[in-house]
Amino acid sequence: MITRTCGYTHYMPVEKGPAVPGPRRRVTQRDIARLSGVSQATVSLVLNNRLDGGVRIAADTRQRVLDAIRETGYVADPIARRLADHYNRIIGVFTYEPVFPSGARDFFHPFLLGLEEQAERLGCDLLLLTSAPVDGGRRRMFAEGSRIRLADGCVLLGQEVDRGDLERLVTEGIPFVSVGRRDDAGGPVPYVGADYPAATAALVERAATLGHERIAYVGRGEGPESYADRLRGFRAAAAKAGVAYGRIPVAATEKLDAAVAEGVTAVFLEEPADIPAVTAWAADRGLDVPGDLSVVALGDPTRPVSIDLDVTGFTIPRREMGRQALDVFLGLLGSGAEERAEADVQRLLPCELHDGATLAPAPTGRNHS
Amino acid sequence: MITRTCGYTHYMPVEKGPAVPGPRRRVTQRDIARLSGVSQATVSLVLNNRLDGGVRIAADTRQRVLDAIRETGYVADPIARRLADHYNRIIGVFTYEPVFPSGARDFFHPFLLGLEEQAERLGCDLLLLTSAPVDGGRRRMFAEGSRIRLADGCVLLGQEVDRGDLERLVTEGIPFVSVGRRDDAGGPVPYVGADYPAATAALVERAATLGHERIAYVGRGEGPESYADRLRGFRAAAAKAGVAYGRIPVAATEKLDAAVAEGVTAVFLEEPADIPAVTAWAADRGLDVPGDLSVVALGDPTRPVSIDLDVTGFTIPRREMGRQALDVFLGLLGSGAEERAEADVQRLLPCELHDGATLAPAPTGRNHS
DNA sequence: TCAAGATGATAATACGTATTATCATCTTGA
DNA sequence: TCAAGATGATAATACGTATTATCATCTTGA
Numbered sequence: 056m057i058t059r060t061c062g063y064t065h066y067m068p069v070e071k072g073p074a075v076p077g078p079r080r081r082v083t084q085r086d087i088a089r090l091s092g093v094s095q096a097t098v099s100l101v102l103n104n105r106l107d108g109g110v111r112i113a114a115d116t117r118q119r120v121l122d123a124i125r126e127t128g129y130v131a132d133p134i135a136r137r138l139a140d141h142y143n144r145i146i147g148v149f150t151y152e153p154v155f156p157s158g159a160r161d162f163f164h165p166f167l168l169g170l171e172e173q174a175e176r177l178g179c180d181l182l183l184l185t186s187a188p189v190d191g192g193r194r195r196m197f198a199e200g201s202r203i204r205l206a207d208g209c210v211l212l213g214q215e216v217d218r219g220d221l222e223r224l225v226t227e228g229i230p231f232v233s234v235g236r237r238d239d240a241g242g243p244v245p246y247v248g249a250d251y252p253a254a255t256a257a258l259v260e261r262a263a264t265l266g267h268e269r270i271a272y273v274g275r276g277e278g279p280e281s282y283a284d285r286l287r288g289f290r291a292a293a294a295k296a297g298v299a300y301g302r303i304p305v306a307a308t309e310k311l312d313a314a315v316a317e318g319v320t321a322v323f324l325e326e327p328a329d330i331p332a333v334t335a336w337a338a339d340r341g342l343d344v345p346g347d348l349s350v351v352a353l354g355d356p357t358r359p360v361s362i363d364l365d366v367t368g369f370t371i372p373r374r375e376m377g378r379q380a381l382d383v384f385l386g387l388l389g390s391g392a393e394e395r396a397e398a399d400v401q402r403l404l405p406c407e408l409h410d411g412a413t414l415a416p417a418p419t420g421r422n423h424s
Numbered sequence: 425m426i427t428r429t430c431g432y433t434h435y436m437p438v439e440k441g442p443a444v445p446g447p448r449r450r451v452t453q454r455d456i457a458r459l460s461g462v463s464q465a466t467v468s469l470v471l472n473n474r475l476d477g478g479v480r481i482a483a484d485t486r487q488r489v490l491d492a493i494r495e496t497g498y499v500a501d502p503i504a505r506r507l508a509d510h511y512n513r514i515i516g517v518f519t520y521e522p523v524f525p526s527g528a529r530d531f532f533h534p535f536l537l538g539l540e541e542q543a544e545r546l547g548c549d550l551l552l553l554t555s556a557p558v559d560g561g562r563r564r565m566f567a568e569g570s571r572i573r574l575a576d577g578c579v580l581l582g583q584e585v586d587r588g589d590l591e592r593l594v595t596e597g598i599p600f601v602s603v604g605r606r607d608d609a610g611g612p613v614p615y616v617g618a619d620y621p622a623a624t625a626a627l628v629e630r631a632a633t634l635g636h637e638r639i640a641y642v643g644r645g646e647g648p649e650s651y652a653d654r655l656r657g658f659r660a661a662a663a664k665a666g667v668a669y670g671r672i673p674v675a676a677t678e679k680l681d682a683a684v685a686e687g688v689t690a691v692f693l694e695e696p697a698d699i700p701a702v703t704a705w706a707a708d709r710g711l712d713v714p715g716d717l718s719v720v721a722l723g724d725p726t727r728p729v730s731i732d733l734d735v736t737g738f739t740i741p742r743r744e745m746g747r748q749a750l751d752v753f754l755g756l757l758g759s760g761a762e763e764r765a766e767a768d769v770q771r772l773l774p775c776e777l778h779d780g781a782t783l784a785p786a787p788t789g790r791n792h793s
Numbered sequence: 794t795c796a797a798g799a800t801g802a803t804a805a806t807a808c809g810t811a812t813t814a815t816c817a818t819c820t821t822g823a
Numbered sequence: 824t825c826a827a828g829a830t831g832a833t834a835a836t837a838c839g840t841a842t843t844a845t846c847a848t849c850t851t852g853a
Contacts, residue, residue: 083839099841110842111801133571135839136502144555145574164533174554178573181552186513197497202549204450204499205514225495231802293735414800452809463833468811479812480831504809507838 137146169377258385274325367411520582538746621657643694736780
């Protein structure tokens, strides 16, 4: 059922008569045409100054038209222009996580900055698809009355993206790009992601160089692609460096205790949000960080979690991801299918390593106790 | 000269033949009409659910159309809708301050949260008008190719809003609302602002009650309406309470020294950003805050400026301003000129006073030294 | 003088939706 | 049985601009 809400009522044209200063009718090409004694088509041709297609306009005719335009202050109606043009230059932004709590928004903020910066540069507008209904804490993309097609396509934001939505976007041929890598969904998914495997691997290698022989990954390592990517990079690098490794599903004290008992000297946290819990546990157990135990965060917290501890980790290039997401999106629009296959529509951007102070040489005489 | 940028190339209709998943033609009312065996006009009538005008659609016909719409995910093209002089449930958001530095965005963030929350509730989408060209550090609203008319109207954000733009919005009859009070611009400007005069006056009265007999306003007190409002509230309340008052244009040390020498015992800071400078100056002069001098901030800093000092002031209800701005905007759309005059299109929301710890009883034996 | 090409402008049409006047068919009541 | 009204749907048109096919006139050269 389609109803009007939102306070929109039927448009009432202004009555003729003594000019109420209300919305004046705008000057159109027809007016210009009448004033300068030419046709509307000629006005359009003058405006668009088209030299190709063998179209010619005499100099004096052109001048008459331009004069009329100047006198009236005519400006082409952007709406009509776009209708004849097919593209809106509007790029939808779909965020999965709801607005509340505002923490989620803070998380998106850097991405949005990058998107907005690039949109401004490219002369596009961003449409925040806030009208999508929230259901079970997540926005629904293709719900009844979805307005996803309002825009030329969309950019997807969210830690975890609905697989069904992705498949539908792919099959329907709606141009889109995901901020964050996504697995194929009935076809390759265009994305701009962070290179978690490489960043994680680099930190593992560094730990190996510092003498750590047993390390642990703390986190799910599955679900969102960003988690899986971290674990994959972790495993590959540990295996290559000949370091013994294991995974702890959650940062629970007993799990951490067990890991240390088994000789683990460095923990890699999938979620930087776990830093406070882990450091609190370490303090409770009398473990010095990084003297007794090194702690590495596989990412950077959106907001600082701890003032007094500079945790080793890496920085996710959120702003740059936003910027390039828009580039990829526009690349998709312009090209045909073949070109698109060649185009660079899946990008992983490098993360910058952050040295910090919590990754130190492995303690001696404590391993394999 | 009109050129194409933004990577948008001329629209190429998809050739018939084996379906290349390329950019699909968008679904139109014609498609829906064909699918459900009715005319385009009928589709439009069903969509707009018009009961007036004596238009009737049989229940089963309506259902067939609705089914086709659901199956195809059809959404009306906002451009065409707008051209046919209708609303598209898109609300433009125009921000004057450029995206950079990101500090400006942080400032807008709470407003945007409120806007987005309400847009979600009302089923509207927000269009960030990022395409407006930046000139001299500020966005230009009516530049060549302005897309301000893409939306049903717009919400204005910015500390200082261009007067010429306001006048043009008013005279062209474009529905809009300002977040923050604005002076008339060839007509009343719809706004949702913070009640700075009342909040400032309340703090002045409190200071008077605490025995302060000479107080100073630190800031411009003019330019943006928000500054002028603060100073107006300050003056009125001080005069009414019989308190001597003066204004210091900037928080410069010599000015502050002079004020204290004249017996000022409380300073009211127009810009909370001045807090660090003033407290540093006070510390340098050996003045205890609030023992020797009370400090009041006329607003709340976007990000905390000082950890160790809980400054007395008030909170600007940014989120609520965003919410109500959308309400006012929608109110404008629905009504004619007469109704609009009566509608509540100029709102000042109360600020919540923040007690803090920097406003204390005036020191004795120090006044009028 | 005449055909071919150059020049200049326009009529017609498309883009997708909303609205109104109109038409065709069915129902109702005496 | 028939006129009047009710019901249901559509054809036609408008919104303002861009583009293409077409047309009319002029120029050129032998």
